[in-house]
Amino acid sequence: MCKGMGKTLVMFIGPAGSGKSSLVHAYSKWLEEEQYLKVFRVNLDPAAEYIPYTPDFDIRLYVDAHRIAKELGLGPNGALVKSMEMISENIGIVAEAIDKAEADFVLIDTPGQMEVFIFRDVAYKLTEALSKYGREFVAVFVLDGDVIRRYEDYAFISIMSVALQARLGIDVVPVINKIDIARDLRLMGDVISDIDEVVEYLKSVGVYGEMLAKIMDTIWLYAKATRVPRVSAKTMEGMEELHRIIHELTCSCGDLT
Numbered sequence: 104m105c106k107g108m109g110k111t112l113v114m115f116i117g118p119a120g121s122g123k124s125s126l127v128h129a130y131s132k133w134l135e136e137e138q139y140l141k142v143f144r145v146n147l148d149p150a151a152e153y154i155p156y157t158p159d160f161d162i163r164l165y166v167d168a169h170r171i172a173k174e175l176g177l178g179p180n181g182a183l184v185k186s187m188e189m190i191s192e193n194i195g196i197v198a199e200a201i202d203k204a205e206a207d208f209v210l211i212d213t214p215g216q217m218e219v220f221i222f223r224d225v226a227y228k229l230t231e232a233l234s235k236y237g238r239e240f241v242a243v244f245v246l247d248g249d250v251i252r253r254y255e256d257y258a259f260i261s262i263m264s265v266a267l268q269a270r271l272g273i274d275v276v277p278v279i280n281k282i283d284i285a286r287d288l289r290l291m292g293d294v295i296s297d298i299d300e301v302v303e304y305l306k307s308v309g310v311y312g313e314m315l316a317k318i319m320d321t322i323w324l325y326a327k328a329t330r331v332p333r334v335s336a337k338t339m340e341g342m343e344e345l346h347r348i349i350h351e352l353t354c355s356c357g358d359l360t
């Protein structure tokens with residue numbers, strides 16, 4: 104860890120079932136066992152039924168989507184939207200718990216339904232509240248290997264990451280998870296070091312591709328994280344690479360020890 108640095112906050116966001124909770128579990132284990140760091144785990148999913156780690160802060164103690172559904176006679180989506188409103192109104196409680204956590208890393212697991220978290224105000228209210236404490240804060244955008252098979256898909260996740268960055272106000276690192284079962288796929292992680300290849304291909308697929316190529320050129324001009332780590336929450340593959348990128352974004356001293 105960077106000497107003199109406060110704790111680092113890492114928020115895991117991503118589509119349903121992409122492996123956010125599993126990665127919080129895997130990365131926290133890796134940080135504790137391999138790096139001897141202290142980790143504080145936050146569950147912000149009010150509808151979670153099973154969590155593979157033991158949360159140090161669990162939003163379900165305050166807001167439980169299943170109870171809300173029963174009490175207010177709502178369906179799963181309605182209950183989730185209501186839960187998000189309640190969390191949003193009480194964001195200070197979450198921010199304070201995270202700020203007070205005695206740890207080197209705080210890993211924040213977010214709801215499976217990414218849209219209720221991102222498209223409502225909870226996510227940016229949280230990043231805004233925590234930024235006030237001057238914490239190093241980064242989001243990991245967890246994607247299933249299936250999402251990224253073509254150059255166009257690579258453009259898609261890059262644009263999504265930039266959009267999330269605009270929405271949340273913090274750096275966003277896309278990560279491809281479940282590499283253990285996606286080994287046979289031609290994952291873009293392999294060619295990401297060669298952005299020219301991506302751009303050249305996109306230019307060759309018509310006006311729409313040309314537009315994507317221009318957007319990609321611009322994104323790469325400003326991109327801070329230049330690699331997309333490929334990881335497995337199951338086999339722990341890629342944890343070091345993920346850590347290195349988080350470190351590069353949150354620590355300017357360049358000391359990885």
Ligand SMILES: Nc1nc2c(ncn2[C@@H]2O[C@H](COP(=O)(O)OP(=O)(O)OP(=O)(O)O)[C@@H](O)[C@H]2O)c(=O)[nH]1
Pocket residue numbers: 117118119120121122123124125126148213214215216280281282283284334335336337338
């Ligand atoms: N093979 C494999 N399976 C994984 C990996 N990561 C997660 N899974 C599986 O994918 C499923 C979803 O994982 P979760 O960690 O619950 O994903 P999530 O994004 O938290 O899911 P929601 O919160 O419900 O959206 C589970 O069955 C996991 O066991 C991985 O790296 N490899």
Ligand SMILES: [Mg+2]
Pocket residue numbers: 123124125148151212213214215
């Ligand atoms: Mg989850």
